Amino acid sequence: MTAPTLELDGMSVPVEIGGTARRATLTVERDGSLRLRAAPDVEQTELREFLISKREWIYRKLAEKEALLQEPATKELVDGEGFLYLGRSYRLRIADTSGDVRLHRGRLELPRSSLHAGDRAIINWYARCGTAWLQSHVRQWSTRLRVNVKRLEVTDLGHKWGSATNPGRIRIHWATMQLRPLLVDYVLAHELAHLREPHHGPSFWQLLARVMPDYDERKVDLAKEGIGLWFGHTTERY
Numbered sequence: 001m002t003a004p005t006l007e008l009d010g011m012s013v014p015v016e017i018g019g020t021a022r023r024a025t026l027t028v029e030r031d032g033s034l035r036l037r038a039a040p041d042v043e044q045t046e047l048r049e050f051l052i053s054k055r056e057w058i059y060r061k062l063a064e065k066e067a068l069l070q071e072p073a074t075k076e077l078v079d080g081e082g083f084l085y086l087g088r089s090y091r092l093r094i095a096d097t098s099g100d101v102r103l104h105r106g107r108l109e110l111p112r113s114s115l116h117a118g119d120r121a122i123i124n125w126y127a128r129c130g131t132a133w134l135q136s137h138v139r140q141w142s143t144r145l146r147v148n149v150k151r152l153e154v155t156d157l158g159h160k161w162g163s164a165t166n167p168g169r170i171r172i173h174w175a176t177m178q179l180r181p182l183l184v185d186y187v188l189a190h191e192l193a194h195l196r197e198p199h200h201g202p203s204f205w206q207l208l209a210r211v212m213p214d215y216d217e218r219k220v221d222l223a224k225e226g227i228g229l230w231f232g233h234t235t236e237r238y
């Protein structure tokens with residue numbers, strides 16, 4: 001039997017026969033390439049199913065590797081710099097106004113008077129708009145999940161997208177607001193489900209699947225699309 005090469009989402013996965021005590025072992029190598037080792041009697045269809053079942057794990061591993069290799073995304077606070085909000089890109093405009101950062105005529109407007117505050121002003125804007133957007137979505141998802149949310153905060157949570165603590169406290173990372181609404185909803189529904197099921201056991205995923213049947217797809221997309229987001233680093237140009 002010649003060792004086949006499987007394919008997953010355009011990535012080729014060479015298969016080695018032997019060298020594993022299990023039916024199959026999948027490794028994500030240091031350079032991000034995938035390698036599958038299989039026992040000699042494993043059918044190719046079984047290998048393919050195994051690979052597909054590992055899809056989410058693969059993307060998480062790749063994202064972790066990429067995050068380690070990648071310099072954090074940095075932004076310059078200059079005219080034309082792009083910022084994502086709910087999956088759409090907006091160019092920054094430094095305006096000769098005072099007041100708050102706002103979306104205005106398709107631009108993200110940063111008052112010159114707030115320039116000294118650097119990324120803070122923009123992060124506060126994400127938190128402010130994010131809170132308003134999330135509040136209406138919290139209502140929908142908490143009804144579906146039959147949970148009671150007492151407090152919603154949009155804040156910096158390091159490398160976590162969200163957190164949930166009983167009774168009814170939900171926190172969402174401001175950086176989440178850069179994602180497409182579908183993925184923000186995933187993060188939100190995920191945390192709300194934790195109010196009923198604190199751990200990632202089967203009952204947690206069943207609960208989430210009942211209200212969001214395509215949660216798995218969203219989870220994979222989140223792992224992929226979450227990689228390049230901005231987490232508040234800025235550089236200044238003199």
Ligand SMILES: [Zn+2]
Pocket residue numbers: 190194200
């Ligand atoms: Zn969770």
